[in-house]
Amino acid sequence: MKKMMTITGMNCAHCAAKVEKALTEVPGVKKAKVDLKKAQSKVKYDETQTTDDMLIKAVTDAGYSASFN
Template sequence: MTTTTLNVKGMTCNHCVQAVEGTLTELPGVERALVDLKANSVAVQFDESVVTIEKMTVAIEDQGYDVEA
């Protein structure tokens, strides 16, 4: 398992937290996702042989948020 932190812009409330965590944990290979609303970030534990950071980024952006490098 690998852990990475993605910077996510546009999250403002608990609904945003649920949307981002939910969409990530639905991806095959994502073990855990934990949003830090104050830091505008999400820590993701994932199997890099199953899912890529690019796929996670697209999933978050599909929810209406911006992922910054």
């Protein structure tokens, strides 16, 4: 499954990399690509292993806010 997330609180490339790393560490996530300018992340994951709440928690734990479009 692929979904777009809106990420708030990112200010620089380091922030985007931190969010990307947090998302890819969630079990079942195959790929996460963060676009700093659009404040979005495209996440590809196995929905049998990963929930929306797990993805949002990963971003929140990294220090940012997230929601699904």
